[in-house]
Amino acid sequence: MGRATWFDADGTKRGGWTDEEDQKLVAYINEYGIGDWRFLPRKAGLQRCGKSCRLRWMNYLRPGVKKGKFTPEEEEAIMNFHSILGNRWAAIAQQMPGRSDNDIKNHWNSCLKKRLERQGINQMTYQPIINLAVKTPSFNIDCGNSSSSTVSASPSFSSSGSASLLNRLATGISSRQHGVDRIKNIFSDPRTAIITGQEEEFEESKKDHGKALASDDQEDDFLMWDEENMRRFMEEIGQMDPEMNGVCNSSSSSPYGIYETSLLDD
DNA sequence: AAGTGAAGCAACCGCGGCGTT
DNA sequence: CAACGCCGCGGTTGCTTCACT
Numbered sequence: 050m051g052r053a054t055w056f057d058a059d060g061t062k063r064g065g066w067t068d069e070e071d072q073k074l075v076a077y078i079n080e081y082g083i084g085d086w087r088f089l090p091r092k093a094g095l096q097r098c099g100k101s102c103r104l105r106w107m108n109y110l111r112p113g114v115k116k117g118k119f120t121p122e123e124e125e126a127i128m129n130f131h132s133i134l135g136n137r138w139a140a141i142a143q144q145m146p147g148r149s150d151n152d153i154k155n156h157w158n159s160c161l162k163k164r165l166e167r168q169g170i171n172q173m174t175y176q177p178i179i180n181l182a183v184k185t186p187s188f189n190i191d192c193g194n195s196s197s198s199t200v201s202a203s204p205s206f207s208s209s210g211s212a213s214l215l216n217r218l219a220t221g222i223s224s225r226q227h228g229v230d231r232i233k234n235i236f237s238d239p240r241t242a243i244i245t246g247q248e249e250e251f252e253e254s255k256k257d258h259g260k261a262l263a264s265d266d267q268e269d270d271f272l273m274w275d276e277e278n279m280r281r282f283m284e285e286i287g288q289m290d291p292e293m294n295g296v297c298n299s300s301s302s303s304p305y306g307i308y309e310t311s312l313l314d315d
Numbered sequence: 316a317a318g319t320g321a322a323g324c325a326a327c328c329g330c331g332g333c334g335t336t
Numbered sequence: 337c338a339a340c341g342c343c344g345c346g347g348t349t350g351c352t353t354c355a356c357t
Binding site: 052105108151159 | 321322323324325326327328
């Protein structure tokens with residue numbers, strides 16, 4: 050696979066990479082490390098632009114990059130992180146060691162997004178597009194690569210799973226006195242199952258942070274955040290990324306500790 | 316066997332953030 | 337403080353492979 054090779058006006062090579070080019074890039078970085086991407090190609094004897102080298106290294110050649118099919122656990126993780134972080138693929142990739150942002154983004158766009166559409170779930174809000182009252186049967190994840198795991202459909206997935214997690218995160222953030230610690234607790238809590246119901250705990254959270262949830266409008270599945278709340282949330286998520294890594298990795302043997310229970314419980 | 320569309324993957328493009336001058 | 341350049345990110349495109357007719 051890959052693109053055809055061509056040269057642009059200034060003689061820079063574009064398109065697919067050859068084995069020889071890969072070897073040159075790897076050999077150079079192994080010996081000298083990553084320095085200035087601008088000058089790296091020339092020093093490494095490549096006719097590529099720095100951007101292209103960086104992309105190739107980060108997405109394909111970098112040690113530890115995992116290639117091949119996504120496991121059901123990884124797919125579940127992507128959906129869960131996406132429900133929290135949105136299209137911040139780099140941030141999602143940070144939580145999934147071995148997978149590049151490009152890889153995750155591609156898998157999302159080519160497979161997971163369509164799967165949610167087929168299931169009638171809004172890909173941005175993770176809410177069912179169809180009437181909640183409609184009883185939805187179980188369905189199979191049918192993305193070829195996934196070993197056929199059955200996941201119960203909405204409402205358990207959308208409103209009790211990711212939505213619940215979101216609510217609890219929102220609750221944590223709404224209370225400035227708990228702030229990041231509250232979110233870390235949510236992530237580190239082994240009971241934070243994505244698919245199993247979390248309504249009880251959410252109710253408890255609401256008691257803890259009743260003031261933040263005072264409005265009736267906020268009693269729905271999703272809190273309605275204003276821009277200020279959302280901005281704070283994204284800032285705090287950004288600040289805690291390294292720590293969240295630790296939390297996720299330490300809570301279980303799985304690299305994706307926060308969500309593994311949902312798939313491994315049965 | 317040939318044609319066609321969907322799926323999957325690799326890479327490019329353009330923009331915004333950030334550091335430097 | 338503005339201008340500039342580089343880097344990283346997200347969106348998009350292009351190509352190959354696969355499945356189906």
